[in-house]
Amino acid sequence: MTAIWTIAEYGLREALRRKVFVVVCFLTIAFLGLYWLGARYAFHHVAGVVPPEGVDARTFAGAFLFGMAMFGTLFLGVVLAIFLTLGTVRGDAERALLQPLVVRPIGRSALLVARFLGAAAVCVPYVLILYFAAMLLTGLEGSWWPDRIVTPGLELAGGVLIVAALSLLGSVFLSSIANGIAIFMLFGSGLVAGLLGNIGHVLNSPGLTHAAKIAAWAIPFEALYQDALRAITEKTSGLTGFLLRLGPFGGAEQGGAALRLWAVAYIVLVGAIAVAGFARRDL
Amino acid sequence: MSAALAVSGLVKRYGAVEALGGVDLEVGDSELVGLLGPNGAGKSTLVKIACGLVRATTGHAEVCGARAGSREARAALGYLAELFRFPGWMTADELLELHQRLAGSRGGERERGELLELVGLREARRRPVEAMSKGMQQRLGIAQALVGSPRLLLLDEPTSALDPVGRRTVRKLLEELQRRGVSVLLNSHLLSEIELVCDRVVILLGGRVVSAGTPAELARPRGVEIETDAGKRMYPEAGREDIPRLIAELVRDGKNVYGARLLTSTLEDVYVEAVGGEGS
Ligand SMILES: Nc1ncnc2c1ncn2[C@@H]1O[C@H](COP(=O)(O)OP(=O)(O)OP(=O)(O)O)[C@@H](O)[C@H]1O
Numbered sequence: 070m071t072a073i074w075t076i077a078e079y080g081l082r083e084a085l086r087r088k089v090f091v092v093v094c095f096l097t098i099a100f101l102g103l104y105w106l107g108a109r110y111a112f113h114h115v116a117g118v119v120p121p122e123g124v125d126a127r128t129f130a131g132a133f134l135f136g137m138a139m140f141g142t143l144f145l146g147v148v149l150a151i152f153l154t155l156g157t158v159r160g161d162a163e164r165a166l167l168q169p170l171v172v173r174p175i176g177r178s179a180l181l182v183a184r185f186l187g188a189a190a191v192c193v194p195y196v197l198i199l200y201f202a203a204m205l206l207t208g209l210e211g212s213w214w215p216d217r218i219v220t221p222g223l224e225l226a227g228g229v230l231i232v233a234a235l236s237l238l239g240s241v242f243l244s245s246i247a248n249g250i251a252i253f254m255l256f257g258s259g260l261v262a263g264l265l266g267n268i269g270h271v272l273n274s275p276g277l278t279h280a281a282k283i284a285a286w287a288i289p290f291e292a293l294y295q296d297a298l299r300a301i302t303e304k305t306s307g308l309t310g311f312l313l314r315l316g317p318f319g320g321a322e323q324g325g326a327a328l329r330l331w332a333v334a335y336i337v338l339v340g341a342i343a344v345a346g347f348a349r350r351d352l
Numbered sequence: 353m354s355a356a357l358a359v360s361g362l363v364k365r366y367g368a369v370e371a372l373g374g375v376d377l378e379v380g381d382s383e384l385v386g387l388l389g390p391n392g393a394g395k396s397t398l399v400k401i402a403c404g405l406v407r408a409t410t411g412h413a414e415v416c417g418a419r420a421g422s423r424e425a426r427a428a429l430g431y432l433a434e435l436f437r438f439p440g441w442m443t444a445d446e447l448l449e450l451h452q453r454l455a456g457s458r459g460g461e462r463e464r465g466e467l468l469e470l471v472g473l474r475e476a477r478r479r480p481v482e483a484m485s486k487g488m489q490q491r492l493g494i495a496q497a498l499v500g501s502p503r504l505l506l507l508d509e510p511t512s513a514l515d516p517v518g519r520r521t522v523r524k525l526l527e528e529l530q531r532r533g534v535s536v537l538l539n540s541h542l543l544s545e546i547e548l549v550c551d552r553v554v555i556l557l558g559g560r561v562v563s564a565g566t567p568a569e570l571a572r573p574r575g576v577e578i579e580t581d582a583g584k585r586m587y588p589e590a591g592r593e594d595i596p597r598l599i600a601e602l603v604r605d606g607k608n609v610y611g612a613r614l615l616t617s618t619l620e621d622v623y624v625e626a627v628g629g630e631g632s
């Protein structure tokens with residue numbers, strides 16, 4: 070247990086000394102600043118618009134903007150998670166940083182768990198802070214608040230953790246650059262699958278919806294994100310709700326408890342494969 | 353008590369490459385064994401198997417009675433890789449502290465200070481690794497391997513980046529460790545260094561042991577050299593017991609004898625012979 074804590078802390082200290090947090094803070098402030106400006110203008114504009122019958126313009130704008138902020142949050146969280154984990158095994162072994170640690174009497178599995186916890190300790194608070202900051206800005210500018218406050222943020226954090234686990238798994242087999250590219254591509258494909266699912270829903274195409282469902286179970290971070298999007302307008306009905314579910318920043322898919330359970334199982338499964346692969350690796 | 357390191361029938365294949373082809377080797381308590389061999393002979397592979405970084409294809413390796421790679425085995429050893437890097441942002445003191453925690457050492461600040469002193473890095477304890485020269489990093493690597501007073505030290509070319517004084521420091525350090533009962537397996541290409549400190553030498557070639565023994569056992573007599581007023585003269589067939597007779601004969605013939613020397617092969621001769629004069 071102390072070894073796990075030692076390694077997790079080592080990862081955190083590295084991020085701190087390597088000025089990861091400074092860069093992240095700077096970019097995050099820039100992101101929030103831009104978002105705030107965008108929200109301000111959008112709500113200003115919406116106040117003077119006469120929407121079609123049955124559409125609540127303020128709700129539409131709020132949910133759409135906040136959905137966009139959630140995408141930004143997911144994206145930044147994923148970038149952070151990938152960069153914190155992409156070189157954990159092969160990358161660090163190739164740079165000859167890993168061997169002195171692995172030779173110590175801490176298990177290889179403990180080392181992986183520790184690196185995952187270290188990344189989680191950075192990414193989860195980061196995602197939650199960003200999520201709540203964006204919510205606050207939206208609420209203050211447009212007096213619009215999401216239907217569910219906490220769950221969507223946790224789902225976003227869960228999605229980021231899934232990507233972190235995948236990146237750790239990739240790091241067992243791939244060198245840093247290859248792993249980084251692979252995980253980003255996986256992330257991209259997940260998003261595309263989600264979009265296709267949305268389109269399939271609107272077009273009422275069972276084929277597309279089915280394909281998107283399979284993708285959602287194979288890489289469930291996207292399904293969590295969709296579920297989070299759906300949750301922020303859970304109680305929005307009528308034409309507004311329908312229009313929101315059409316757009317790229319509206320969720321059509323409902324995940325529910327099964328999805329959340331699967332997400333946890335998925336992380337455990339990915340971790341187990343990573344541990345098994347690492348145990349066999351010559352360093 | 354079981355040997356610090358016991359290896360038998362060790363085979364390691366990397367795909368089609370056979371790095372080790374059935375190696376038997378033992379490092380006894382407080383014994384300092386030198387592992388020699390040309391580039392690619394399998395020295396590093398052997399050491400990596402001993403510390404659990406690499407899995408043997410077949411054969412056995414035990415560290416202090418525990419299977420190599422097990423937690424107990426790793427707890428009993430200190431290792432310095434031939435190629436290693438420490439995080440550039442860490443200071444010498446922080447690095448040692450990290451390894452103390454991982455090794456479960458309770459030595460605290462006192463141990464860290466002693467180790468840095470031992471390798472001549474006392475002044476650099478607050479210096480980050482990225483601001484250290486290669487040789488300083490290697491010294492730090494040796495200190496790191498000594499954290500937690502391991503029973504077995506596996507050193508893979510620990511002096512390759514050191515200046516002559518640094519090498520001497522390490523030699524003295526090894527002698528001191530031996531007095532304290534630490535066992536050492538030392539990989540090196542510096543034959544003179546091995547000859548000076550090692551109790552036993554093992555020469556690997558193509559993944560097999562081709563020669564082993566104490567430096568004295570390995571060294572073979574190569575005759576006697578006697579200096580007279582007529583210059584130096586070699587008696588290649590003569591041994592130690594022949595020296596008094598040879599001198600008596602020379603004196604009888606009216607020569608002045610200034611000195612006599614028994615010649616033995618150096619470790620270098622032995623090495624070159626063992627590896628068949630084959631370079632890398
Ligand atoms: N990861 C690996 N994959 C494939 N082959 C390897 C690997 N590591 C070592 N080898 C091969 O195994 C053999 C032994 O290598 P090893 O590093 O043990 O030699 P060495 O005696 O330490 O050499 P040197 O004196 O150059 O350090 C070499 O033929 C090498 O090419």
Ligand SMILES: [Mg+2]
Pocket residue numbers: 395396397434508
């Ligand atoms: Mg080597």
